[in-house]
Amino acid sequence: LDDYHSLDRKQRKEKKVTALNPKANNFDLMYEQIKTLKEGGVIDKPIYNHETGEIDPPERVEPNKVIVIEGLHPLYDERVRELVDFGVYLDISDEVKIQWKIQRDMAERGHRYEDILASIEARRPDFEAYIEVQKQYADVVIQIFPTQLLQGEAAKESNLLRVRLVQKEGVKDFEPVYLFDEGSTIDWRPCGRKLTCAYPGLKMYYGPDSYMGNEVSVLEVDGQFDNLNEMIYIESHLSNTSTKYDGEMTELLLKHTDYPGSNNGSGLFQVLVGLKMRSTYETLISAPAKVAAKV
Template identity: 35%
Template sequence: MTSNLKERLKESGKTFLVGIAGDSGSGKTTFANAIRNLLGNDIVSSITLDDYHVYDRQTRWKLNITPLHPEANNLKLVETHLMLLKKGETIRKPTYDHSTGTFGEWEDFTPTPVVIVEGLHTLYDGLRNYLDFRIFVDPARYIKRRWKIKRDVEERGYNRQKVVEEIIRRESDYKRYIDFQKIYADVVIKIFPTALQSVERITYLTEAPPELYKVRLILKSGDFVPTEPIKLDIDLSAFVRASEKDFALGFFSDYYYEKPASFIDIDGLMNVELFSTLLDILKKEVGADVEWKMNTYVNAIEVAKLLVCWRFLELIKFRLEAEL
């Protein structure tokens, strides 16, 4: 039997569906890319539920309806397509062009062993049951607003005032139709401003401050524990020696919407050598080289990406073992 997960995935003939939900600009693609980078483009593909909008941008403005409203999306078609993808079948799907706000040509999509489904309604009623692994990305309000403005204005070329108006207009729909989906996630990723008061604060007066966040990972207690768990061991002595920058790691157990869960808090900057040691463990499990861009230090979001990948690999191991 092939030992590494990548080859076992290829040989299994199965399609694992990963659903990532959250508001626009919340960081869904960031975590999708982490899974793609770890396993490789040859076995990971993705679709966005933005392609399933019913109305183009101009029509949505005329009707005063946001993309967050379920009626602005063809969720029945999404459900049908998820069912077919789970069976390994090719689908013919619509496309949406964010640069113009209009629809493109329909295209064929053939599933790979891992398919990432990103969107506003990915964990919605009728959709989430087709997913093997469910993620909800939930940044603090002001962080989410800042990220969305940066993406839509700088990357997509939207009018800044229009973007701000859209953010305000869609907040009530977010609470009605999107926020509740985190109840059904296997992993909830909450992102806050850093809580650390750095002893190096004096240097920030003359240097640009690093991009610091605090991330809380909420991992629902599941039944997918493989026979040989993937152990992310941290060398405490190396951890102490590598603490030139402020970094904090915390853990506790509690309930999250009636379900037992593990809470992991990550804050500050982790030394890249310590991070690389953890990444090497995942590389060994996957059995392939991994391109993961890193600086001398990695922030809490990078560490959270690695832990989400670890959780997903454990699910894959458990499911593949169950087939033996």
């Protein structure tokens, strides 16, 4: 959705607004084009060039059975939000965000280290005002924190992550994933004979909670999986995963072992969210058929 920036980098600097500010984005065009795609139409989508900071000529985009929109404001505008059938918010802690943003912007976009840190601080007020507020509208929030398995400098130097899947209760056609017993509070250290774990191990948690004014179920993974072939053991203790057969979740993880986060909670939850998206899609396309049959 960065392609719907209405101001290029130079113009934002002149007007002293960040890309997070709604004033720098064309929500009318965003809504119109997403609606057109969802209705089966073709659009000429603008392109925002992250390398030059300029708005390039548009590209033709054809509709598809599944349309994924991602960016800073997918749930900000009420009109756009109502077009979304399943909303996911990626909530990254400041510590992890700074580390990832430095890696991305220096390696991929050629930004300087000092400029990156300054940009983060400059954008913070707008982030809190216009981006964080969208969490309340998401069906699922994936939170990413530093590990709690290590403390002090060891934790700072570690690449281990604590990842939480926050699932909103009461959403139509969405059943939150749970561990062992739905609605209970579970702390589980699965390392042992059936799951290989190097130091400092692996910890999972499940339980009810409240989040942004919503009742939620939380599934958490702290640490990493050292052997993805053993993930069938974890899968066997999860319910409501929306898999179509035993082992499908593990199979999907093994297909993408080269993806970042494939061996920790972020990879696991990406797969689970993907399965939930598939389930939502199948429910939506089956609805007209059921109505026709009833008539």
